[in-house]
Amino acid sequence: MTNKPTLAIVCGHCKETVIAHAHYWQVLPEDDIFEHVEVSVSCNNCFKLSILTFVFFPRAQRHTELQKTLLAELESGIPISAKPGRQNPSLTRLLPRGAPYNELSEAWNEAERAYSRNDMPTLATIAYRRVLEGAAKYLDNQGADKKVPLGPRMKSLKENGIISQELYDLTSQALEFGNAAAHESKPLKQADARVARDLAEAFLRQAFSVPRLLLDAKEALEARANEVDDDEVPF
Ligand SMILES: [Zn+2]
Structure with a gap:
């Protein structure tokens, strides 16, 4: 044997x-x-x-x-x-539906891999911040090439109705400890990385997945309405 x-x-x-x-x-x-x-x-x-x-x-x-x-x-x-x-069971999750794959999949996968290791929360938190930065830059059509910090970019996304006030407030709080992690020698815990992960996912779902699902539903309803019209045309 x-x-x-x-x-x-x-x-x-x-x-x-x-x-x-x-x-x-x-x-x-x-x-x-x-x-x-x-x-x-x-x-x-x-x-x-x-x-x-x-x-x-x-x-x-x-x-x-x-x-x-x-x-x-x-x-x-x-x-x-x-x-x-x-x-x-998977160690990582897929990039939420609707999010731009070319721009965000690499950063998302890297963050998920860092988070799944369970032993590098500071790196994972910084990696989810990169996801947010990539997503905010992608959505900010006019300012994509300009070096605008993440905070003001998030504010304009909130003002344009792309993200909610609540998501903006929570993300602003999390950015503070994210900054502390990136610039000071202040290590984070896995629970902090979990907050960064949840907020990054919430952001991608609110900014990309929900509009994508609504667009799919709208197109399906329009197609359905057209089918009914066709049926009503007499031969
Ligand atoms: Zn095991």
């Missing part, structure tokens, strides 16, 4: 860096672009199960080789060296 293959992950349940044992794996049906290998693993610390998904790009020869290597490691029970592309 072979040993269960092992790998090192940050567990999505207990958020610790742990050794996990692989119990079962399968190659998923290939889609248009990617090949996936799904591996179920149990954490050595909290004993809960996670699903790790390794993603390969079959058109690139090197990735096919990497997939073969992963499957060979799983079969022989030796430690796995590849890193999963995704895991469930």
Whole structure:
């Protein structure tokens, strides 16, 4: 009997860096672009199960080789060296719907990765602030190229009805401790990073996701109204 293959992950349940044992794996049906290998693993610390998904790009020869290597490691029970592309439960969240992907996804993913490590709250807080700065700059059409500080930019977004008074007030409070973290040697706690994370998400949802959903609904209702009109045209 072979040993269960092992790998090192940050567990999505207990958020610790742990050794996990692989119990079962399968190659998923290939889609248009990617090949996936799904591996179920149990954490050595909290004993809960996670699903790790390794993603390969079959058109690139090197990735096919990497997939073969992963499957060979799983079969022989030796430690796995590849890193999963995704895991469930996930350590990070996706960029909220409607937010401009090209401008914000990199900053958002970096902030989520820093937050998910649980041990770098000051860096995570600064990273969420970068998300806010990118989003505010994107929304501020006239002043995008100018070096306007985040505070005044947020104020004009509030005055233009893009964010609410409450979100503006809370963000202003959080910016104060964010500034202290960035410019003074005053370390933050994970609870502070959580505030930064929640406010950054609230901002993206209010400024981008809600308008996107309303636009989708409006277009669907217009399409529906047009269909009814067509039906009423006599032949
Ligand atoms: Zn765990």
